Amino acid sequence: MSSYPPSGPPQTTTLRQRLADLRGPAVPPRPLDARALAALAANPGCGRRALLDGAGVDKTALASALGTPAAFGQSQFAIVRGNSFEAKVKGDGGTELLRLVYERLGAGSEPPGGTARVPDLTAAGPDGRAGRTALALREATAAARAEGAWTFLDHPMLVLEVAGTPAYLEPDAIVVHPDGRWTVVEIKSFPMIDGSADAAKVGAAARQAAVYVLALEKTAARLEGAAVGHLALLVCPKDFSNLPTAAVLDVRKQRAVTRRQLDRLTRVEELAAGLPEGLSFDPARSAEELAEAVAAVSASYAPDCLAACELAFHCRQRAREADAVTVLGRSVRGELGMLATVGAALAAADGIRGPAAGEAADPTAEALHRAARLRAEALETAAAHPYQRPEAPECPC
Ligand code: SF4
Incomplete structure (x- = not known):
C-alpha cells in the first residue's frame, strides 16, 4: 500500500x-x-x-x-502453550488485556469497560497490513481525542527502515489510550513468579518492545496529537497458573541502544x-x-550471545581458542581492564606479569596479585586451623 x-x-x-x-x-x-x-x-x-x-x-x-x-x-510444546496463553489474554475483544493496561498504565483515564474499539487489520501482504495499521492508528487517535475511546490493535504490522530496506514487525498488541497515547504490549509465556520473572527473558522482551516503540515513533511523527509511551506492558502467566499478570517495562535505554545500532546498520x-x-x-x-x-x-563475544545470535557457538569457539577473557562474561572483562586473555590474568595473579622498564604499573594486575596472595594466606590459615573460622582478610580495594 x-x-x-x-x-x-x-x-x-x-x-x-x-x-x-x-x-x-x-x-x-x-x-x-x-x-x-x-x-x-x-x-x-x-x-x-x-x-x-x-x-x-x-x-x-x-x-x-x-x-x-x-x-x-522454541519447542513445539512451548509454541502451543504460548499461543493458547496469548489467545486467552486477548479473548473477548481484549477485555482482560485492556484491564491490565488500564490497571498498570491507565491512571487518569476512564476504564475501558466493554466499549473498546477493535479495528480489523486484515490486508494483503505485509505492506498492505502496515498501511492498514497506520490507518487504524490514525482513526484510533482521532477517536480518542473526540470521544475518549480505547482501541485495541491485535497483531498490527509496523515497518521500520533498516539499512535502506523495510523490516516488517508484528507486535502482539498496541493499545491506544483515551489521551491518544500508544502502548506496546508484549505477551510472553514464561511465568512471573511473586511479581518477578527471569531477568534475561524480561531483558529480551524489553529490547523487542523497544524495537516496536522505535517503529511506532516513525508513524506517530506523522500524526498530530499521537504519542508513543516509553513504558511497554509485559503480560505473562501468573505464578504457575494460566492467569495473566502484567509488569511495566521502561524501554528508554533499550530504545536508545537499538537506535544507535540501527544507525550503524545504515x-x-x-x-x-x-x-x-x-x-x-x-x-x-x-x-x-x-x-x-x-x-x-571484528567481533565482541560474550556469553549472552548464546541466547541471542546464531553465530554464538562459532564465536565462542574462537574466543576460547584465543584464550579471551570475554568467555567469562562482560563484567569480568570490564574488571580486568587491559588483561585481555585468561593467561595474562593468571600471570598477573601469580605476580609474573609486572610492568616493563619505564612502564607504569597496571593497577588491575596489582589488585589481582594482592587478591591472590590474600586468598593463598587465607587457605593456609584454614589448613593450619581447620576448626577455626579465618578472619576476613582486608579488602584489596
Ligand atoms: S555471536 Fe559472534 S557475531 Fe553474534 S553477536 Fe556474539 S560475537 Fe557478534
Whole structure:
C-alpha cells in the first residue's frame, strides 16, 4: 500500500552489489524481524553481527556451513502453550488485556469497560497490513481525542527502515489510550513468579518492545496529537497458573541502544569498506573460507550471545581458542581492564606479569596479585586451623 512507504534513502546500486557479493550471488537478503533487531541491542559492540545483519546474511545457514549450527528456537510444546496463553489474554475483544493496561498504565483515564474499539487489520501482504495499521492508528487517535475511546490493535504490522530496506514487525498488541497515547504490549509465556520473572527473558522482551516503540515513533511523527509511551506492558502467566499478570517495562535505554545500532546498520557500507575484495559469507563456500571471512570482521563475544545470535557457538569457539577473557562474561572483562586473555590474568595473579622498564604499573594486575596472595594466606590459615573460622582478610580495594 503506497500510503505507508518507508522513509529514508534507498540503497545505491554499488552498495546493493557489494551486499549481494557478501551474501553470495544466489542468496536472497534475509529480512530482519523484531527478534533480530532486538538482539542487535544485546551486543552493541559487535561489528560482525552489525555487518552480517546489515548485509542480510542468513546467519543460521552460515553457522551450519561453519560446522557450528545454532540450537535456537522454541519447542513445539512451548509454541502451543504460548499461543493458547496469548489467545486467552486477548479473548473477548481484549477485555482482560485492556484491564491490565488500564490497571498498570491507565491512571487518569476512564476504564475501558466493554466499549473498546477493535479495528480489523486484515490486508494483503505485509505492506498492505502496515498501511492498514497506520490507518487504524490514525482513526484510533482521532477517536480518542473526540470521544475518549480505547482501541485495541491485535497483531498490527509496523515497518521500520533498516539499512535502506523495510523490516516488517508484528507486535502482539498496541493499545491506544483515551489521551491518544500508544502502548506496546508484549505477551510472553514464561511465568512471573511473586511479581518477578527471569531477568534475561524480561531483558529480551524489553529490547523487542523497544524495537516496536522505535517503529511506532516513525508513524506517530506523522500524526498530530499521537504519542508513543516509553513504558511497554509485559503480560505473562501468573505464578504457575494460566492467569495473566502484567509488569511495566521502561524501554528508554533499550530504545536508545537499538537506535544507535540501527544507525550503524545504515552505515553498513563503512563496515564493509575495510574488507578484502572477494570476501563472501556465501554458505556454499567451504568451512575454511567462511571461517576466514568471518574472522576478517571484528567481533565482541560474550556469553549472552548464546541466547541471542546464531553465530554464538562459532564465536565462542574462537574466543576460547584465543584464550579471551570475554568467555567469562562482560563484567569480568570490564574488571580486568587491559588483561585481555585468561593467561595474562593468571600471570598477573601469580605476580609474573609486572610492568616493563619505564612502564607504569597496571593497577588491575596489582589488585589481582594482592587478591591472590590474600586468598593463598587465607587457605593456609584454614589448613593450619581447620576448626577455626579465618578472619576476613582486608579488602584489596
Ligand atoms: S555471536 Fe559472534 S557475531 Fe553474534 S553477536 Fe556474539 S560475537 Fe557478534
